[in-house]
Amino acid sequence: MVVRFVLQFDRISLPEDSPALRAEVREFLAAESEHLARPNSDFGTGHDPAFSRKLGARGWIGMTWPKQYGGAERSFFERYVVTEELLAAGAPVSAHWIADRQSGPLLLRFGTDAQREAYVPPIARGESYFSIGMSEPNTGSDLASVRTTAKRTGDGWLINGTKLWTSEAHRNHYMITLVRTDAPSDNRHAGLSQIIVDLKNDGARIRPIRNIAGSEDFNEVVFEDVLVPEDRIVGEPGNGWQQVTSELAYERAGPERFLSAFRVFVELVRAAGEAPEPQLAAAIGRIAAHLMALRRMSISVAGMLEDGQSPEVEAALVKGLGNDFEKLLPEVARLAVPTGPGAEHRRFRQTFADTLLLSPAFTIRGGTREILRGVIARGLGLR
Amino acid sequence: MDTRQLLIDTAERIFSDHCDKAVLDAAERGEFPERLWNVVRENGFHELAMADSGVDLKDAFAVIRVAGRHALPLPMVEILLANRWLQSSAELAVIGRLEGDRIADVPWAGNAKRALGIDWEGADGVSTSVSVEEIGTARNVAAESRDGLPVMAGAQPLGLNEPAFEMLALGRVASMAGCLERILELSLQYANEREQFGRPISKFQAIQHNLAIVAGEVAAASRAADAAIDALEGDRFALEVAAAKARVGEAAGIVAESAHQVHGAMGFTHEHQLHHFTRRVWAWRDEYGNEAFWQERLGRHLAGIGAEKVWDFLATRG
Known part of the structure; x- marks a missing residue:
C-alpha cells in the first residue's frame, strides 16, 4: 500500500485588481504617518481607536460583510490585501482586529437579526471592539474543560467563573464568552454556549496582567453573579463548541500568522545597506525565501475558503509553520548583525527588542504549536 | 482533465511500473538503465521541454517532479533541457558545468553521444561530442553519475537566449x-x-x-x-x-x-x-x-x- 500525501495547497494568486487596492492602502498609510511612529507588525500590538475609526471610514473593517450591516461586500482576497498591507507597515490594528476577524463574522453567522443590527455596524465603523473569552485558569489548550457557568434565570443569564489571558478586555467593549450552560456530560463538547458580555457595564471584574514586555494587554476577567440579559446568547444554547471551532480555518491561516516579526526584517534590510557582506545578504535571502513560500500557502488557504472548502488541517499547518517562522526571523536577523565596535544599528536593535519580547506569544496564542501539530498529525492519519 | 494532470498521471503510472529498487540499485552500481531509458523515449518524455513538443514548458517541469517522486535514475533535468537547447532528440545528450575547456558534473557521460557545458555566469554554453576515453568518472552522494570530460575540437556555442x-x-x-x-x-x-x-x-x-x-x-x-x-x-x-x-x-x-x-x-x-x-x-x-x-x-x-x-x-x- 502506498500512502499518498493528502495536504493540498492550490496554486492560487491574488486577483488581478489587487494592485489598485494595495496602492490605495499605501497612500492612506503614508497620510496617516502620525499613527505609525513605532511600527510593529504584531496584530496584538498598537491599540489606537482613532486609527481604527479611520480604517472603518474607508470601509476596511468588515470588508466582506453585507452592506446592510455596514460591510463593503468585497471579496476575501481584498480583505487579505488590506490586512497584509496594514501588518507589513506595522500599523496599530489591535483595537478592532478581533472584532473584524472573528466576532463580526460569528455574529453574522450565528447571531439573531437584532444582534446583527445592534453589534455589527459599530464594528465596521471601527468604533466597537471585542475580546475572545475562551481560556480560564484551568483551561488553555483543552478548551472543552471550561468551568465558567451561565444559568438561565427569569431575568437572563447568571454568569460565574473566571476567564484568563483575555487580550484587551480592559480596553474593549464586549467579550464573546464561552460558558457552560449545561452540566458536563460524557460528551465533553456538549452544553457549551457563547454569550456576549458588555465589559463596561455588566459588572465583570477586569484585572490587567503585566506581560514580559512590561505592558498590560491581557487580563483576568472575574464573574461573580454577573447577570446579563437573555438576548445576549449567540446561536443555540449548547451549540458553543461547533461555533468556536467553525471559524478556525479563518483564524489560523491569515497573514497575521507569519508577519508578526516583519518589521525586524525591514530594519535588517535597512541595516544591511545597498551592498551587504555575503552572510548578511544570505540572512536576508533566507528570510525572504521563507516568507514568499508562507505567503503563498496562506493565500492558497484563503482561496480554498473563498471556494467554500474547509481546509482545517492546511490552516493549522500554515499557522504552525508561520508562527515558527515568526521566531526564526528575529533570530536569523540578530545573528546577521554582529554586535561590537562599529555601527550601532539602533533602529534595528529597537525593533528587534520590541519583537523579541512579544515572541513567546507567537506560538501560543490562537492554538499552541503542540495543539497544531496534533491537528496536522490527525490530518496525516496518524491519530 | 487538463494537460498537466494527464501528463502527471501518465508519468506516475509509467515510472511506478518501470522504476523499482532493483533498477535503482543497478544504476547506482554504474549500470546505465537502458530499459528505463527506452520506456522514457517510447513515451516521448525526453522531448517534453522541446519548443515544438506541443507541451507547455511548465508541464515538462511537472513531469520532472514526478520523476523526482520515483528517484528515477535518469538525469531527466539534463536530458530534457539538453534536447530543448539542441533542438534535437536524436541522440542521448546531457548537461554539465562548463569550466574553461572542461565540463564537470556530467551525468552518464560514457553513455551520452553529446554533452552541453553550461557557463553558470555567462549564461551561454557549448555543445561537444563525447570521447569515451577521456571521461573521468565521479558520483554525487546519491551515487548518481557526475563525470568530467574535455570540450572536444569542433564544439559549437549554444547561443542560448534563456536563463x-x-x-x-x-x-x-x-x-x-x-x-x-x-x-x-x-x-x-x-x-x-x-x-x-x-x-x-x-x-x-x-x-x-x-x-x-x-x-x-x-x-x-x-x-x-x-x-x-x-x-x-x-x-x-x-x-x-x-x-x-x-x-x-x-x-x-x-x-x-x-x-x-x-x-x-x-x-x-x-x-x-x-x-x-x-x-x-x-x-x-x-x-x-x-x-x-x-x-x-x-x-x-x-x-x-x-x-x-x-x-x-x-x-x-x-
Whole structure:
C-alpha cells in the first residue's frame, strides 16, 4: 500500500485588481504617518481607536460583510490585501482586529437579526471592539474543560467563573464568552454556549496582567453573579463548541500568522545597506525565501475558503509553520548583525527588542504549536 | 482533465511500473538503465521541454517532479533541457558545468553521444561530442553519475537566449519537491506499520510531532516549487528560482533527517528504499547552487531594492 500525501495547497494568486487596492492602502498609510511612529507588525500590538475609526471610514473593517450591516461586500482576497498591507507597515490594528476577524463574522453567522443590527455596524465603523473569552485558569489548550457557568434565570443569564489571558478586555467593549450552560456530560463538547458580555457595564471584574514586555494587554476577567440579559446568547444554547471551532480555518491561516516579526526584517534590510557582506545578504535571502513560500500557502488557504472548502488541517499547518517562522526571523536577523565596535544599528536593535519580547506569544496564542501539530498529525492519519 | 494532470498521471503510472529498487540499485552500481531509458523515449518524455513538443514548458517541469517522486535514475533535468537547447532528440545528450575547456558534473557521460557545458555566469554554453576515453568518472552522494570530460575540437556555442543556469536549478527544485513528498509518504507508512511497546509508533506523540514538522516542510517546498515553475519565462523567474532553491534546499535537510529518525536502524540499511530518496535530496540541494548561494543572490537583490521597497517586492502578485 502506498500512502499518498493528502495536504493540498492550490496554486492560487491574488486577483488581478489587487494592485489598485494595495496602492490605495499605501497612500492612506503614508497620510496617516502620525499613527505609525513605532511600527510593529504584531496584530496584538498598537491599540489606537482613532486609527481604527479611520480604517472603518474607508470601509476596511468588515470588508466582506453585507452592506446592510455596514460591510463593503468585497471579496476575501481584498480583505487579505488590506490586512497584509496594514501588518507589513506595522500599523496599530489591535483595537478592532478581533472584532473584524472573528466576532463580526460569528455574529453574522450565528447571531439573531437584532444582534446583527445592534453589534455589527459599530464594528465596521471601527468604533466597537471585542475580546475572545475562551481560556480560564484551568483551561488553555483543552478548551472543552471550561468551568465558567451561565444559568438561565427569569431575568437572563447568571454568569460565574473566571476567564484568563483575555487580550484587551480592559480596553474593549464586549467579550464573546464561552460558558457552560449545561452540566458536563460524557460528551465533553456538549452544553457549551457563547454569550456576549458588555465589559463596561455588566459588572465583570477586569484585572490587567503585566506581560514580559512590561505592558498590560491581557487580563483576568472575574464573574461573580454577573447577570446579563437573555438576548445576549449567540446561536443555540449548547451549540458553543461547533461555533468556536467553525471559524478556525479563518483564524489560523491569515497573514497575521507569519508577519508578526516583519518589521525586524525591514530594519535588517535597512541595516544591511545597498551592498551587504555575503552572510548578511544570505540572512536576508533566507528570510525572504521563507516568507514568499508562507505567503503563498496562506493565500492558497484563503482561496480554498473563498471556494467554500474547509481546509482545517492546511490552516493549522500554515499557522504552525508561520508562527515558527515568526521566531526564526528575529533570530536569523540578530545573528546577521554582529554586535561590537562599529555601527550601532539602533533602529534595528529597537525593533528587534520590541519583537523579541512579544515572541513567546507567537506560538501560543490562537492554538499552541503542540495543539497544531496534533491537528496536522490527525490530518496525516496518524491519530 | 487538463494537460498537466494527464501528463502527471501518465508519468506516475509509467515510472511506478518501470522504476523499482532493483533498477535503482543497478544504476547506482554504474549500470546505465537502458530499459528505463527506452520506456522514457517510447513515451516521448525526453522531448517534453522541446519548443515544438506541443507541451507547455511548465508541464515538462511537472513531469520532472514526478520523476523526482520515483528517484528515477535518469538525469531527466539534463536530458530534457539538453534536447530543448539542441533542438534535437536524436541522440542521448546531457548537461554539465562548463569550466574553461572542461565540463564537470556530467551525468552518464560514457553513455551520452553529446554533452552541453553550461557557463553558470555567462549564461551561454557549448555543445561537444563525447570521447569515451577521456571521461573521468565521479558520483554525487546519491551515487548518481557526475563525470568530467574535455570540450572536444569542433564544439559549437549554444547561443542560448534563456536563463539556462536558473532553469537547471529549477529542475532540481522540481525533482526535490517530488522526492520530498515521497519521503514523507514513506515515513507515514513506516510509522503506521512499525510496532513498539504494543502499538504502531505513529501513536506516540513525539513521532506525530516530528511527522507534522516534516509535513510542514514538504508542503512549503511543494508550494515554493510550484511558484518557481509558474514564474518560468516571466520577469521574476531568476528571483523566484532563488527563493525556491533556498527554501526547498532547507526543507530537504530537515525532512531527510527526520525521516531517518522515524525509520530507525531499518532506514539506515542499504536494503531499505528510503536512502534512494534521502541521498538524492542531500545531493540535489547542493547542485546548481546550494541554499547559501541562492539566499545570498536573493538577499543582494533585496538589499539593492532597499528597506522601504522590500515589502512591495514580496507582495507582488504571483
